[in-house]
Amino acid sequence: MTLRDDVTLPSGAHLDSEALRGQLTDAADFVVVGSGAAGAVAASTLTQAGFRVIVLEEGPWVRTRDLSGDFARSTSSLLRGAGAQFTFGRAGLTLVQGRNVGGTTTVNSAIAMRAPAEVLDGWGLGPSLDARALEPHYQALERAFEVRDSTEVAGEHNRLFERGARALGWQAAPTRRFASGCEGSGACLTGCRGGKKLAMGVTLIPDALRGGARLYSSARALRLSTAGGRATGVVARLPHGTLTVHARRGVLVCASAVQTPNLLRRSGVRSRWLGRNFQCHPGFSLAARFDHPVRMQHGVTQGFHSEHLSKSHQVKLESLSLQPELMAMSIPAAGRALTAQLAAWDELLVWAVVLKARATGRVVDLLGADPVLFTPDRVDLLRAREGLKALTRMMFAAGAREVWPNVHGLPAVLRSADEVQRWDDAPLDPRAYPMVATHLFGTARIGRDARDSVVGQGLECHDLARAWVLDSSAFPTNLGTNPQLTIMAVARLAAERLAS
Amino acid sequence: MSRLLAGTALPHRLPVAKRGRGLRPRELQWARIIVETLFPNCSSVDLLRFQQFLRETLDALPLSSAVALRAAIALATVAPVVVLRPVLLGQLNEAQRLEVLLALASSDAYAARSVYALLKAVAARACASVARAGGRS
Secondary structure, three states: OOOOOOOOOOOOOEEEHHHOOEEEEEEEEEEEEOOOHHHHHHHHHHHHOOOOEEEEOOOOOOOHHHOOOOHHHHHHHHEHHHHOEEOEOOOOOEEOOEOOOOHHHHOOOOEOOOOOHHHHHHOOOHHHOOHHHHHHHHHHHHHHOOOEEOHHHOOHHHHHHHHHHHHOOOOOEEOEEOEOOOOOOOOHHHOOOOOOEOOHHHOHHHHHHHOOOEEEEOOEEEEEEEEOOEEEEEEEEEOOEEEEEEEEEEEEEOOOOOHHHHHHHHOOOOOOOOOOOEEEEEEEEEEEEOOOOOOOOOOOOOOEEEOOOHHHHOEEEEEEOOOHHHHHHHOOOOOHHHHHHHHOHHHEEEEEEEEOOOOOEEEOOEOOEOOEEOOOOHHHHHHHHHHHHHHHHHHHHOOOOEEEOOOOOOOOOEOOHHHHHHHHHOOOOHHHOOOEEEEEEOOOOEOOOOOOOOEOOOOEEOOOEOEEEOOHHHOOOOOOOOOHHHHHHHHHHHHHHHHO | OHHHHOOOOOOOOOOOOOOOOOOOHHHHHHHHHHHHHHOHHHOOOOHHHHHHHHHHHHHHOOHHHHHHHHHHHHHHHHOHHHHOOOOOHHHOOHHHHHHHHHHHHOOOOHHHHHHHHHHHHHHHHHHHHHHHHHHHO
């Protein structure tokens, strides 16, 4: 799977809505809302099966050649709300969502991990959606994308992660990724300028368009049009007009766990579970300084991880690389002291804890916006704290000179492994921890019974026939692992069933 | 206006930019003072580019975040009244300005820490973005 977004596309396959005017109509067998991991797979699968597919994407198509590498510009063009969305609750978590052709796959670290079988089987859905049902789809996707690790370009910050874990006798492994010929530029989060990351905008979307699909970028789906209890199309707002797309066979909603529930609400779906059961993986970063060059931006953005605490504490430990703009937030200094620390940029490093949170929240509809209400609970914070403590151990075991907790109530700097126990003093208060909410789930959950779910086992809405939810909104729980591969596998399974 | 600028090297009048959600000239001065305090190496950046960055940022932010950013700039500007003495941030010297902002950072009040975090995040992006733009031209 090494298509690029600079391949020649059939005329009219991609329509940039910025250039369109007036009240437009179009028609297809299926309309797919969203072009991220779920939407791209669905569009590609259905196109291959011979259906006419139209994809609506709210964000722009930023081609590989136009990626700037400038963090501020990248976040403005690729992320929803310029990366400055926050959850509401006792503490505000930064909510990261891609909003471009390719969705979040354009700006994530391209991690390809399967969901644990016990999580999938725990959904209790039987053969319709369990680990065995997903197995052939995992295999097909891993084969098609040549999923592999990138240890040959891991870079020192990833190697230190492995060294720290091994020194403590903990499990650590190279992270398998959607990448081909990765050059280790450490720039996954601002979009891969080398086009080596196999995001949907450079793979399955061009694939679908070459197969006959049509993509409208910068087209925001407002609501599904309905008749007789069935979805019959989508009404979208364009920058200079509107677009009404008629769907002969149905609509596939792949707009993310934040946008999908309100799109369904605006379309008349009235399930009490819509927007509830919001789940995520809060992320906590931890920075350190070493005595030697680490060169965080040389090497894979996220090349190693450890599942040492995955079963006992529901946390995954990961290497990470951040741009200086983000890294500055983890440095416990300001003014000339901050400048001095940034001057030692080559010696700085950041790793992360990703938590499979217990707490649930909800997405509400507020004047057309989609605010998310969510607060990690005390057990979540206990687990995250153990994860951060473990990372601190790993950092000192790997040779860190200083570790910077960046948690209110703790010292700004820890200088030796003897100070690791200070983490036990960290407050179990979400307001003390800077957090990022990534990997979003659950707001249109699947279930056998319409009384406790939004979609049935075929992912079709209980309340609205021919409207299917294929993104992670339908997952009844979070996964504990990076979800892209599972989102793609579920979408592939569902699209193949629809096609047949 | 001139009193607000005491202790800074900023010009007193700013170029007029296209209005979107852009900051008013006074707010822009306050923002510039905060950025220069947090990132002193940013003091030589081009003012027009800085203004453009802030305007583009505010236009791209969700309304709630844009409002929060404007409020954060205003709150940090008047924070010396609580932390030090009844003056605005721009009337302090660099060390005093830093003392005020670090007091926000270490405050037990979550709102104060959030103000600091938001300002530091935007300042870091502004500084890097404007510096890069300068490097390209």
